[in-house]
Amino acid sequence: MTSSTVPxxxxxxxxxxxxxxxKERLTLLLEFSNxxxxxxxxxxxHPDLFERVVECQSPVYIFVEIDDDDSVHLYATAPRESPTTRGFASILAQGLDGLSVDEVLAIPDDYPQSIGLTEAVSPLRIRGMTALLARTKRQIRARRGDAASAG
Structure with a gap:
Protein backbone atom coordinates (compact mmCIF):
# COMPACT_ATOMS: atom_id res chain seq x y z
CA MET A 1 0.00 0.00 0.00
CA THR A 2 1.41 3.39 -0.91
CA SER A 3 1.03 6.22 1.56
CA SER A 4 0.23 8.62 -1.26
CA THR A 5 -3.24 7.09 -1.76
CA VAL A 6 -4.09 7.26 1.95
CA PRO A 7 -5.61 10.64 2.83
CA LYS A 23 -1.41 -3.74 23.95
CA GLU A 24 -2.04 0.00 23.90
CA ARG A 25 -3.57 -0.11 20.42
CA LEU A 26 -6.76 -1.60 21.85
CA THR A 27 -6.97 1.34 24.26
CA LEU A 28 -6.77 3.75 21.31
CA LEU A 29 -9.46 1.73 19.49
CA LEU A 30 -11.64 2.05 22.60
CA GLU A 31 -11.09 5.83 22.54
CA PHE A 32 -12.28 5.90 18.93
CA SER A 33 -15.34 3.84 19.91
CA ASN A 34 -16.24 6.53 22.45
CA HIS A 46 -34.68 7.50 9.19
CA PRO A 47 -33.16 4.09 9.93
CA ASP A 48 -34.49 3.01 6.51
CA LEU A 49 -31.66 4.99 4.84
CA PHE A 50 -28.97 2.99 6.60
CA GLU A 51 -27.41 -0.20 5.25
CA ARG A 52 -26.54 -3.04 7.61
CA VAL A 53 -22.94 -4.19 7.35
CA VAL A 54 -23.70 -7.89 7.68
CA GLU A 55 -20.01 -8.86 7.71
CA CYS A 56 -19.71 -7.27 11.15
CA GLN A 57 -20.52 -9.46 14.13
CA SER A 58 -22.37 -6.56 15.75
CA PRO A 59 -25.30 -4.68 14.22
CA VAL A 60 -23.57 -1.84 12.37
CA TYR A 61 -25.43 0.42 9.96
CA ILE A 62 -23.94 3.02 7.63
CA PHE A 63 -25.13 5.78 5.36
CA VAL A 64 -22.94 7.83 3.03
CA GLU A 65 -23.84 11.40 2.18
CA ILE A 66 -22.22 13.32 -0.67
CA ASP A 67 -22.47 17.11 -0.54
CA ASP A 68 -22.93 19.35 -3.55
CA ASP A 69 -19.19 20.06 -3.45
CA ASP A 70 -18.41 16.30 -3.73
CA SER A 71 -17.48 15.97 -0.03
CA VAL A 72 -18.17 12.62 1.60
CA HIS A 73 -19.67 12.13 5.06
CA LEU A 74 -20.02 8.65 6.54
CA TYR A 75 -22.59 8.16 9.28
CA ALA A 76 -22.61 4.98 11.30
CA THR A 77 -24.38 3.40 14.22
CA ALA A 78 -22.94 0.61 16.33
CA PRO A 79 -23.85 -0.55 19.83
CA ARG A 80 -21.75 0.71 22.76
CA GLU A 81 -21.45 -2.93 23.87
CA SER A 82 -19.39 -3.56 20.71
CA PRO A 83 -16.38 -1.28 21.20
CA THR A 84 -14.19 -2.91 18.54
CA THR A 85 -16.74 -2.58 15.77
CA ARG A 86 -17.79 0.84 17.00
CA GLY A 87 -14.14 1.91 17.03
CA PHE A 88 -13.66 0.80 13.42
CA ALA A 89 -16.79 2.67 12.36
CA SER A 90 -15.54 5.76 14.18
CA ILE A 91 -12.11 5.59 12.50
CA LEU A 92 -13.76 5.58 9.09
CA ALA A 93 -16.41 8.18 9.96
CA GLN A 94 -13.75 10.57 11.23
CA GLY A 95 -11.07 9.69 8.70
CA LEU A 96 -13.30 10.00 5.64
CA ASP A 97 -15.25 13.07 6.70
CA GLY A 98 -14.95 15.87 4.18
CA LEU A 99 -12.83 13.94 1.68
CA SER A 100 -13.75 14.08 -1.98
CA VAL A 101 -15.46 11.14 -3.66
CA ASP A 102 -12.27 10.38 -5.62
CA GLU A 103 -10.11 10.47 -2.48
CA VAL A 104 -12.36 7.96 -0.72
CA LEU A 105 -12.52 5.66 -3.75
CA ALA A 106 -8.69 5.74 -3.96
CA ILE A 107 -8.19 4.48 -0.41
CA PRO A 108 -6.58 1.04 -0.59
CA ASP A 109 -9.04 -1.72 0.29
CA ASP A 110 -6.45 -3.17 2.69
CA TYR A 111 -6.28 -0.01 4.82
CA PRO A 112 -7.84 -1.86 7.81
CA GLN A 113 -4.94 -4.34 7.74
CA SER A 114 -2.42 -1.48 7.81
CA ILE A 115 -3.26 0.08 11.18
CA GLY A 116 -1.54 -2.52 13.31
CA LEU A 117 -4.52 -4.29 14.85
CA THR A 118 -4.25 -7.65 13.09
CA GLU A 119 -2.52 -9.16 16.15
CA ALA A 120 -4.82 -7.46 18.66
CA VAL A 121 -8.24 -8.33 17.23
CA SER A 122 -9.62 -11.35 15.41
CA PRO A 123 -9.40 -11.69 11.62
CA LEU A 124 -13.21 -11.70 11.61
CA ARG A 125 -13.25 -8.21 13.12
CA ILE A 126 -10.65 -6.93 10.63
CA ARG A 127 -12.88 -8.33 7.84
CA GLY A 128 -15.74 -6.35 9.35
CA MET A 129 -13.77 -3.10 9.06
CA THR A 130 -12.74 -4.04 5.52
CA ALA A 131 -16.45 -4.54 4.73
CA LEU A 132 -17.30 -1.15 6.26
CA LEU A 133 -14.87 0.49 3.85
CA ALA A 134 -16.04 -1.59 0.87
CA ARG A 135 -19.73 -0.81 1.50
CA THR A 136 -18.88 2.87 1.91
CA LYS A 137 -17.21 2.87 -1.50
CA ARG A 138 -20.13 0.96 -3.01
CA GLN A 139 -22.63 3.50 -1.68
CA ILE A 140 -20.50 6.32 -3.12
CA ARG A 141 -20.35 4.63 -6.52
CA ALA A 142 -24.11 4.06 -6.46
CA ARG A 143 -24.84 7.68 -5.56
CA ARG A 144 -22.37 9.01 -8.09
CA GLY A 145 -23.87 6.72 -10.74
CA ASP A 146 -27.34 7.98 -9.88
CA ALA A 147 -26.17 11.57 -10.15
CA ALA A 148 -24.36 10.90 -13.45
CA SER A 149 -27.35 9.20 -15.03
CA ALA A 150 -29.70 11.91 -13.76
CA GLY A 151 -27.53 14.66 -15.27
Whole structure:
Protein backbone atom coordinates (compact mmCIF):
# COMPACT_ATOMS: atom_id res chain seq x y z
CA MET A 1 0.00 0.00 0.00
CA THR A 2 1.41 3.39 -0.91
CA SER A 3 1.03 6.22 1.56
CA SER A 4 0.23 8.62 -1.26
CA THR A 5 -3.24 7.09 -1.76
CA VAL A 6 -4.09 7.26 1.95
CA PRO A 7 -5.61 10.64 2.83
CA UNK A 8 -3.85 12.62 5.56
CA UNK A 9 -6.50 12.00 8.25
CA UNK A 10 -6.40 8.21 7.77
CA UNK A 11 -2.60 8.21 7.50
CA UNK A 12 -2.42 10.07 10.81
CA UNK A 13 -4.79 7.59 12.46
CA UNK A 14 -2.70 4.70 11.11
CA UNK A 15 0.51 6.31 12.35
CA UNK A 16 -1.03 6.88 15.80
CA UNK A 17 -1.85 3.17 16.07
CA UNK A 18 1.53 2.03 14.75
CA UNK A 19 3.39 4.31 17.19
CA UNK A 20 1.88 2.42 20.13
CA UNK A 21 2.90 -0.92 21.61
CA UNK A 22 0.48 -3.72 20.63
CA LYS A 23 -1.41 -3.74 23.95
CA GLU A 24 -2.04 0.00 23.90
CA ARG A 25 -3.57 -0.11 20.42
CA LEU A 26 -6.76 -1.60 21.85
CA THR A 27 -6.97 1.34 24.26
CA LEU A 28 -6.77 3.75 21.31
CA LEU A 29 -9.46 1.73 19.49
CA LEU A 30 -11.64 2.05 22.60
CA GLU A 31 -11.09 5.83 22.54
CA PHE A 32 -12.28 5.90 18.93
CA SER A 33 -15.34 3.84 19.91
CA ASN A 34 -16.24 6.53 22.45
CA UNK A 35 -15.83 9.22 19.77
CA UNK A 36 -18.19 7.80 17.14
CA UNK A 37 -19.99 10.92 15.93
CA UNK A 38 -23.70 11.13 16.70
CA UNK A 39 -26.08 10.96 13.78
CA UNK A 40 -27.25 14.33 12.49
CA UNK A 41 -30.81 15.04 13.59
CA UNK A 42 -32.07 14.74 9.99
CA UNK A 43 -31.11 11.03 9.97
CA UNK A 44 -32.08 9.99 13.50
CA UNK A 45 -35.65 9.20 12.46
CA HIS A 46 -34.68 7.50 9.19
CA PRO A 47 -33.16 4.09 9.93
CA ASP A 48 -34.49 3.01 6.51
CA LEU A 49 -31.66 4.99 4.84
CA PHE A 50 -28.97 2.99 6.60
CA GLU A 51 -27.41 -0.20 5.25
CA ARG A 52 -26.54 -3.04 7.61
CA VAL A 53 -22.94 -4.19 7.35
CA VAL A 54 -23.70 -7.89 7.68
CA GLU A 55 -20.01 -8.86 7.71
CA CYS A 56 -19.71 -7.27 11.15
CA GLN A 57 -20.52 -9.46 14.13
CA SER A 58 -22.37 -6.56 15.75
CA PRO A 59 -25.30 -4.68 14.22
CA VAL A 60 -23.57 -1.84 12.37
CA TYR A 61 -25.43 0.42 9.96
CA ILE A 62 -23.94 3.02 7.63
CA PHE A 63 -25.13 5.78 5.36
CA VAL A 64 -22.94 7.83 3.03
CA GLU A 65 -23.84 11.40 2.18
CA ILE A 66 -22.22 13.32 -0.67
CA ASP A 67 -22.47 17.11 -0.54
CA ASP A 68 -22.93 19.35 -3.55
CA ASP A 69 -19.19 20.06 -3.45
CA ASP A 70 -18.41 16.30 -3.73
CA SER A 71 -17.48 15.97 -0.03
CA VAL A 72 -18.17 12.62 1.60
CA HIS A 73 -19.67 12.13 5.06
CA LEU A 74 -20.02 8.65 6.54
CA TYR A 75 -22.59 8.16 9.28
CA ALA A 76 -22.61 4.98 11.30
CA THR A 77 -24.38 3.40 14.22
CA ALA A 78 -22.94 0.61 16.33
CA PRO A 79 -23.85 -0.55 19.83
CA ARG A 80 -21.75 0.71 22.76
CA GLU A 81 -21.45 -2.93 23.87
CA SER A 82 -19.39 -3.56 20.71
CA PRO A 83 -16.38 -1.28 21.20
CA THR A 84 -14.19 -2.91 18.54
CA THR A 85 -16.74 -2.58 15.77
CA ARG A 86 -17.79 0.84 17.00
CA GLY A 87 -14.14 1.91 17.03
CA PHE A 88 -13.66 0.80 13.42
CA ALA A 89 -16.79 2.67 12.36
CA SER A 90 -15.54 5.76 14.18
CA ILE A 91 -12.11 5.59 12.50
CA LEU A 92 -13.76 5.58 9.09
CA ALA A 93 -16.41 8.18 9.96
CA GLN A 94 -13.75 10.57 11.23
CA GLY A 95 -11.07 9.69 8.70
CA LEU A 96 -13.30 10.00 5.64
CA ASP A 97 -15.25 13.07 6.70
CA GLY A 98 -14.95 15.87 4.18
CA LEU A 99 -12.83 13.94 1.68
CA SER A 100 -13.75 14.08 -1.98
CA VAL A 101 -15.46 11.14 -3.66
CA ASP A 102 -12.27 10.38 -5.62
CA GLU A 103 -10.11 10.47 -2.48
CA VAL A 104 -12.36 7.96 -0.72
CA LEU A 105 -12.52 5.66 -3.75
CA ALA A 106 -8.69 5.74 -3.96
CA ILE A 107 -8.19 4.48 -0.41
CA PRO A 108 -6.58 1.04 -0.59
CA ASP A 109 -9.04 -1.72 0.29
CA ASP A 110 -6.45 -3.17 2.69
CA TYR A 111 -6.28 -0.01 4.82
CA PRO A 112 -7.84 -1.86 7.81
CA GLN A 113 -4.94 -4.34 7.74
CA SER A 114 -2.42 -1.48 7.81
CA ILE A 115 -3.26 0.08 11.18
CA GLY A 116 -1.54 -2.52 13.31
CA LEU A 117 -4.52 -4.29 14.85
CA THR A 118 -4.25 -7.65 13.09
CA GLU A 119 -2.52 -9.16 16.15
CA ALA A 120 -4.82 -7.46 18.66
CA VAL A 121 -8.24 -8.33 17.23
CA SER A 122 -9.62 -11.35 15.41
CA PRO A 123 -9.40 -11.69 11.62
CA LEU A 124 -13.21 -11.70 11.61
CA ARG A 125 -13.25 -8.21 13.12
CA ILE A 126 -10.65 -6.93 10.63
CA ARG A 127 -12.88 -8.33 7.84
CA GLY A 128 -15.74 -6.35 9.35
CA MET A 129 -13.77 -3.10 9.06
CA THR A 130 -12.74 -4.04 5.52
CA ALA A 131 -16.45 -4.54 4.73
CA LEU A 132 -17.30 -1.15 6.26
CA LEU A 133 -14.87 0.49 3.85
CA ALA A 134 -16.04 -1.59 0.87
CA ARG A 135 -19.73 -0.81 1.50
CA THR A 136 -18.88 2.87 1.91
CA LYS A 137 -17.21 2.87 -1.50
CA ARG A 138 -20.13 0.96 -3.01
CA GLN A 139 -22.63 3.50 -1.68
CA ILE A 140 -20.50 6.32 -3.12
CA ARG A 141 -20.35 4.63 -6.52
CA ALA A 142 -24.11 4.06 -6.46
CA ARG A 143 -24.84 7.68 -5.56
CA ARG A 144 -22.37 9.01 -8.09
CA GLY A 145 -23.87 6.72 -10.74
CA ASP A 146 -27.34 7.98 -9.88
CA ALA A 147 -26.17 11.57 -10.15
CA ALA A 148 -24.36 10.90 -13.45
CA SER A 149 -27.35 9.20 -15.03
CA ALA A 150 -29.70 11.91 -13.76
CA GLY A 151 -27.53 14.66 -15.27
Missing amino acids: AALAEIRDDFLALPQ ELPELPERYQE
